[in-house]
Amino acid sequence: MGTIELLMQGFVVALSPESLMFALIGAILGTLIGALPGLGPANGVAILIPLAFSLGLSPTSSLILLTSVYAGAMYGGRISSILLNIPGDEPAMMTCLDGYPMALKGKAAEALATSAIASFIGSFIATIGLVILAPILAKFALKFGPSEYFALFALAFATLGGITGKNQFKTLIAAALGLMIATVGIDISSGVQRFTYNNLHLFEGVDFLIAIVGLFAISELFFFLEQHAGDGLKQVALNKLKLTAKDILYIMPASIRGALLGFVSGVLPGAGASLGSFVSYTLEKKYSDKGEFGKGDPRGVAAPEAGNNGAASGALVPMLTLGVPGSGTTAVLLAMLISLNVNPGPMLFEQSPDLVWGVIAALFVGNLVLLLLNIPMVGIFVKLLSIPPKYLMPIVTLVASVGIFSITGSAMDLYFMVGFGVLGYVLRKIEIPLVPVILGMLLGPEMEKNLRHALVLSDGDWSVLLNSGLSIGLWVVAAAGLILPIIVGPILRAKMKRPKDGLPD
Amino acid sequence: MRINDRVFGVLLLILAVTYGYEATKFPVPFGGQEAVGPETFPILLSILLGIGAIYMVIKPDEDTKWPAVSMLLELGVVCLVLVLFAFGLEYIGFVLSATPAVAFLCWRMGATPAKSLLTGVITSVVIYVLFTRVLELALPSGILGL
DSSP, rough: HHHHHHHHHHHHTTTTTHHHHHHHHHHHHHHHHHEEEEEEEEHHHHHHHHHHHHHHHHHHHHHHHHHHHHHHHHHHHHHHHHSOOOOOHHHHHHHHHHHHHIIIIIHHHHHHHHHHHHHHHHHHHHHHHHHHHHHHHHHHHHOOOOOHHHHHHHHHHHHHHTTTSSOOOHHHHHHHHHHHHHHHHHHHOOOOOETTOOOOOOOOOOHHHHHIIIIIHHHHHHHHHTOOOOTOOOOOOOOOOOOOHHHHHHHHHHOOOOOOOHHHHHHHHTTTHHHHHHHHHHHHHHHHHOOOOOSOHHHHHHHHHHHHHHHHHHTHHHHHSSSSOHHHHHHHHHHHHTTTOOOSHHHHHHHOOHHHHHHHHHHHHHHHHHHHHHHHHHHHHHHTTTTTTTHHHHHHHHHHHHHHHHHOOOOHHHHHHHHHHHHHHHHHHTTTTTHHHHHHHHHHHHHHHHHHHHHHHHTTTTTGGSSSHHHHHHHHHHHHHHHHHHHHHHHHHHHHHHHHHHHHH | OOHHHHHHHHHHHHHHHHHHHHHHOOOOOOTOOOOSSHHHHHHHHHHHHHHHHHHHHHSSSHHHHHOOOOHHHHHHHHHHHHHHHHHHHHHHHHHHHHHHHHHHHHHTTOOOHHHHHHHHHHHHHHHHIIIIIOOOOOOOOGGGGO
C-alpha cells in the first residue's frame, strides 16, 4: 500500500545520521524548554525558528529539529508539574493532580517515569492515527475551492478560543488584530501599498517571527519582572527509581485510553491538548477510581499525559493537511513551515511527500529518543530546572534577540520585537488571547487570497461564499464554535476550575 | 471595576474606524477598479474589530490588576534597556551591548549586582563565541574587534 511505502521512505530520511542528530538535539532542547517554568512549547519553538532559519538548515532538517522540540516540550512540561506542582503549560495542568501527590509520597522518580512511558504511548498511538488519517483528509481537502478555504479559515478562528474559551469576542478581536497586521505591506495582487506610511521597513510587511517572539517571550519577561518571580520555587527532591514491569502493565490500559481520547480531541478543531488531557483524566477517574485519584494514583498521571501527547500529535493532522493549526504551538510550527517556503495543505502530500513522511517518521524516532533519554537523564533535567528564572529569563531574552537579529541583521527588527512585547503585555492584561493574533498574521495573506479568488470567479457576488454544501457546513461549524462556548463554556470551566485553584494560569 | 475593557474597547473602536477609513483611501490599483480591490478585505476586518470593540465596551469583563506606577516605570526602563541594546549592537558590538542589558535584567529580577554582572559577561561572551565561531552566524564585533 502507498502509505506504508511512503512511511518507509520517511524512515530512511529520519534514520539518516544527520536527522538522528537533529532529533536528539531537538529532543534535549525541547525537554528543557518544556521543563523551564514560563517557557511553554510555543515560546520555545518560536525562539528556535529564526535560529534554525539563519543556520541555513534544509527544510527537512529544520522540520525534524523543531518537531522534536515540539514533542520534547510536551515531555518536559510534566517535570515541573510533578516536582513543583506548576504546569509548564496549560495541558500539563491535569498531570499535577496526581503527579504532585505522588512526588510528595516520595515517589517522584516513579511519577516521572510513569509519565514518560504514558507520554510515549500517547504520542506513538496518535502518530499512527496521523499516518492513517492525514492522507485521507489531504485527499478530501483537494476538493476545497477558494470559498471553502475561506470558510475553513473562518472556522479555524472561530474555534481557536476552544470550547473552554472565556470571551468569544476577545478571540474575535485578537483574530482581527492579527489579520490587520498581516495586511500591512505591499498588496501582492494589486501592488498597492497598504498601511506602510512610506516606511521602507514595512513594505514587505511585518515578519511574524518577530511578532511571535515579541508577543510570547518578551511579554513573558515583563510578567516575570512584575511578579518578582525571579527566585523560582521549591521543588520536591528526586528519589531512586524503582519501577517494575508490573507497574508498567498497571498503567497501560489508562495510557491507551488516554492516547485515543487525546488524539481525537487534538484533531478536532477547538479542542486541543488542554481538553485532551482533561477528558482523559476525568474519564479515567470515572472508569477506574476507587478513591485513589487525586492522592497519587499512577493511572491519574498516565491518563492525562497520554492524552496530552496524543492531542499534540493529533493537532498535526489539520495543520499538515489543511494548513490550519489547532493550537498555539502548531500555529508556531505553521509559522516555521511558511518561513521555510513550505506551504502546508493538501498539496504538500502530493508535492513533497519525502518531507511530510520524513517528519512523521521523525516523530516516531523522536519519541523513542525521548523515552530513552528521559528515564536515565531525568536527573539532569531536574537540576537545570532549579536554575532560578532571574538568571534564566535574561539569557533566554538574549538568545531570542540574537535569533531575531540574525534574520535580517537589522536593529529595526529588534525595536519591533520590543514593541510587540509591550503589545503582548497589554493584550494579556486585558485578557485578549495572543494565539489568534499570531494565527491571523499567518493565515491573513492566504485568507485574503482565497476571498479574492472566490469573488473574482463570481464577479463580485458575495453569495459565492455559500455556494456548496461543504462551505455551508464549514460555516455552520464555525458558528457553532463561536456560540457553543457561550453556553457550554461556563459549565466546563467550573469543572476544570477546581484542579486549577492555586495555580497560576 | 470594569474600566479596563471599556477604555481599551474605545481605543480598539478608534483603531477599527481609522483603519477602515484609511483602507477606503487606497489609490485605485493600476489597471482599474475590480470587484475586489486591495481595500475589500481590510474593510471587512475593520467591521469585525468594530463589533468586538463595541461588545467590549457594552459588556466589559472584570479587570485584572495593573501594577503600581513604580512597576510600570520599571517596565518602561526595561523596554528602554532592550532598545538601547538593539541600538548599541550596531555601534559598540554584541558583547559590549549585551553584557549591561543581561546584567540589568538579572539585577531587576532580584539577583545581586555582582552575580548579575557575572551572568551578563559570561552569557554575552559564550553566546558570541558560540554563534560566531561554532554556528557561523555573524554578530557585530563592534569596537572590541575580536
